Amino acid sequence: MIGFARTDRSALGQWWWTVDRWTLAAVIALMFVGAILVLAASPAVATRIGLDSFYLVRHHYMMLPAAAAVLIAVSVLTPRQIRRLGVVLFFFFLALTAMTLGSGMEIKGATRWISVGPLSLQPSEFLKPCFAIFTAWMFALQRTEVPGQRIPGNLISIGAYLATVAILIKQPDLGMTVVITATWAAQFFVAGLPIFWVALIVGCGVAGLIGAYFMLPHVTDRVNQFLDPSTGDTYQIDRALEAFSHGGLIGQGPGGGTVKLNLPDAHADFVFAVAGEEFGMVVCTLIVGLFAFIVLRSLLRMLGETNLFVLLATTGLVTSFGLQAVVNMASTLHLMPTKGMTLPFISYGGSSIVAIALGVGMLLALTRKRFPGSQDI
Template sequence: MTTFTRLDRSVVGKWWWTVDRWTLLAVGILVFMGGIMVLAASPSVANRIGLENFHFVKRQFLYLPMAITIILGISLLSPLWVRRFAVILFGGCVVLTIATLLIGPEVKGARRWLQFGSFTLQPTEFLKPSFAVVAAWMFAEQRKSDELPGNLISMALFALVVGLLLMQPDVGMTLVVSAVWFAQFFLAGLPIFWVVLFIAVGIVGAAGAYALFPHVASRVDRFLDPSGGGNYQIERAMEAFQTGGFLGVGPGDGSVKTVLPDAHTDFIFAVVGEEFGVIVCLMVVAVFAFIVLRGFSRLLEEKNFFVVLAAAGLLTQFGLQAIINIGVNLRLMPTKGMTLPFISYGGSSMLALAVLMGMLLALSRRRAGAGDI
């Protein structure tokens, strides 16, 4: 068995003693639980739509080794190389997102995917974490010197990303990207005038989305008036939590996965609630909270401003995605097609989250100085 001492100067040895191993362990727990839950929830869905029972299971377990490799590989990078990687990824994702608008298949009125044989890619999933790092770089450069208009460049890139997302359209992801970007801008020292202005723009934008996109209006209306109908998945999810109680009905014994179309993706938390109960649900929430809070606690000692902004953006994105998914399952907010990180089935989502977590682990590693080393 290989062991690493603090005197080990190899790449892997230095990584082992500088990476946040508690966060790495927490991510491992999520990945393990995700594998179990996809195994429990997806066969019923596959059977219902005419696929082989373990179709989704096989695909998920194909993605898992890739995701783990991505997390570990990216976590070896220095902040400088994280930044370079994010810039390249961002540029590639912008091109691919434009391609989805031109040649991507239309699914339920939206163009968000590219088809490569049997693999479906959603470029915007990778656009989210890469944009957070690029925006952080621009904000940090503005603070260093006024020679580079980092804030203006960040605003322009934000407008580009939002424009592409709304053209698909994907209003939910637009709100997530906007919230993360605003949080980073606020941490970068956004003047109070701009804070008020952006909040006003956000309110107007939300109202505009309600007025311009019928599917957004429908989801909001169904959330505000559940008695109006059209809440089949939400109602079944709530029944699942009630049936599961504190301890659940037992692994594999739940019934909600046989009737929920998205039991293996958007509503997998309801499957957890029915089969494992409220206690396990609270444990899942606790793991997400631990990753986010521990990440921010490590940033309190960070001297590199770019690292602070980039990691804060990635943590906000990770936590917000978990909150939205769980909130939708518990009928605390309108429905939004967003996966539960590392637990829901999904290739693009799984790999994009692996990129996010790899960059976060790389940025949060203990380093000797404040520079990009």
């Protein structure tokens, strides 16, 4: 067992015997599948944009060890340390996300990135898991009985949500807004939100989506193209569906795909289509199964959890992680309007894969076994 005995009292030794090794194995499997798919999809994209064929592959492979290091380092922490880390990073990345509005890099009409040396960083990717930690703490504080003290955790979480969403819409980034909203709503519901407020939040969410359709031109175009393909350019989604058709049950084999040669975002937003063409429905089903396993396994670990913060934080992190995967795969399969959102651990990633590792590391830390009466919560 990688050299750790049950009597090992070191931090890593205790981590190994308390962490959910099944979830950890599923995450490693996703990273491995992602490494293969990036190798399959990226050379064609790199050549098309004038780079060395393996430039994107090398960059992704250089970021994988960093992501793995972040994941392990964060998963070793106690729930109390996760809470402190999440709160500090929430304000830090909220500030960086706000900075993109004034000094961000504009890519495809959106200002979501800032330059950090030779790298481009999307702060909202890091903000997403930290937001789940911060709001979980606020909801938990609302229900903490402290003599002579009443902390308005619900109001603070609402303020944090509105501030975050306002910045994201301004960028604009509707996809991230939807994920943040779903995360916050799921936590609020689990925290004991009355059914009236549940209905009100759902109504506001529907109204927000309708408003986005009428006020944001790029949203209007994508929804119209989804409902009536003849109204716009559906080149990418047509090629993605063609890739799945070519792949069939077992695929064309590694490197045998041809659609990726003409699919602009084959390495990122549409990497699932590359998996479909080269490895077929069998591997695509395996990928879906790995995501479902991580989500369900993490929720099952919460059965009997007595600490409200841990329960709410896990709910938020799982919702964020699972929804991002669903949005990417559903849009690739033309089950919903296309949205520029990567497939966690599978798509080519620079800083984004480190951000995903941060969130999953927090999830692993919170779902570790704890002994009754532990003070590290």
